[in-house]
Amino acid sequence: MKKSRFRVPHTLVLLFGMIVVAYSLTLLLPAGQFERITNEDGREQVVPGTYERLADAETLSPLAVFTAIPRSFAIHSTAEIIFFILIVGGFFAVFRATGAVDASIGRLIDRLGHRPFWLVAGAMAVFAVGSSTIGMAEEYIPFIPVLITLFVALGFDTVTAVAVVCIGYGVGYGAAALNPFTVLIAQGVAGLEPASGQGFRWILLAVFFAIALHHVWSYARRVKADPDRSLVAGIPVPAGMRAPKQMTMTGRHGLVLVALTVALGLLIWGIKAKGWYLVEMGSLFLILTLAMAVIAGIGPSKAAKSFCNGASELTTTALLIGFARAIETVLNDGQVIDTVIHGIAQPLQQMGATAAGIGMFFVQSLCNLFVPSGSGQAFVTMPIMAPLADLVGVSRQVAVLAYQFGDGFTNILVPTNAVLIGILTLAGIPYDRWFRLVFPFMLKVWVVGSIAIAVAIAIGLQ
DSSP states (O other): OOOOOOOOOOHHHHHHHHHHHHHHHHHHSOOEEOOEEEOTTSOEEEOTTOOEEOTTOOOOOTTHHHHHHHHHHHSHHHHHHHHHHHHHHHHHHHHHHTTHHHHHHHHHHHHHTTOHHHHHHHHHHHHHHHHHHHOOSGGGTTHHHHHHHHHHHTTOOHHHHHHHHHHHHHHHHHTOSSOTTTHHHHHHHHTOOTTTTHHHHHHHHHHHHHHHHHHHHHHHHHHHHOGGGOTTTTSOOOTTOOOOSOOOOOHHHHHHHHHHHHHHHHHHHHHHHHOOOHHHHHHHHHHHHHHHHHHHTOOHHHHHHHHHHHHHTTHHHHHHHHHHHHHHHHHHHTTOHHHHHHHHHHHHHHHOHHHHHHHHHHHHHHHHHHOOOHHHHHHHHHHHHHHHHHHHTOOHHHHHHHHHHHHHHHTTTOTTOHHHHHHHHHHTOOHHHHHHHHHHHHHHHHHHHHHHHHHHHHTTOO
16 A cells, blocks of 8 residues: 655645634734834834733624635735836846846856865855845746856765755855844844845855855865765766857847846845835846846846746746735734734743744744745744744844744755755655755754854844
């Protein structure tokens, strides 16, 4: 008799289940609330010690499970984020269509192919910075055949090629400075100024990148010296792993990259000096999309088709955001979200601020197993974690840091991450072999990440 294998349900199924659980909590838990004040920065903050039960709260109808979903999509802040994500998805597609991304990787390979350490370092840096600033992830999948072909030819293996991409982008997401899909959304939910605290995150990006580079290069060097030590020894390289025929950098490609650099500079300036948020950032990406299409000589119809295709690829992400927001909607309607926060805060307050902050990091890491969507996880957890930070004596910026550590780094570990599984499948690497490489790295991340959170609390990161 053939044994059935357990399969992790789709994230949308998990989120709907969490909405049902949220409704169940409104029936099982007493309604209650904290007093809230507006601090000097204009942010609403929970007042410790003011939790009170509400005796006259109404019981929600079972229909709330379903009505909360379209209501959550219609919430102004949710709609802004969804449309912003669709615009960025369209921008990415046009950016890829210009050929500048492929040409940049091609130049990197041409310049550093004979110096493998610097090739590993350079490629990982590109992937880390791309994820840290503009949230690239799925866009790296087309480079897997290119890198596998190159690294195998240089005497390495497929795991090395995949590690350069996945650990690179995992570091970029985990220590993200400006990632619009994670940090900026989480800061918005937490009531923080967009891109605030980025100086500390840039430092962390350099620290974690150094750890990642050491881990990947140590493995690559062992495989180069003894191919039998490869984690995929005996597993053939998938067929068709070859580089594209044309990856030459042209003047137009260079101008596209200049336009991107200028736009990122404007983005940082606008956020810091003018208070830009999703509407302004979305407008900037639209302008950048048009500029790139003109510079690259892409016709209007082709650019529009690429834009629509790119936006459609993020439709699932948009749906996950709406469903994730519905969890908060149900808890708020049932007036039990403060009760949940109060219950979690009680043991954490006994641990002290530093231990509580580190505990939030590990809770977020566990959450990513069930909600691998970064923006979705922000909506699921930050409505609880932000006020919880007020109660346990850490800043909301630390709560955001714990969230991005838990979400970003574990993206390269959890089997529910579609990007990771897609890349491993394309490269022909069994998950258990990948786990043997990445789990020791995650142990390092959990230790250093805990130290980083302790430092953030000690210096009063805001």
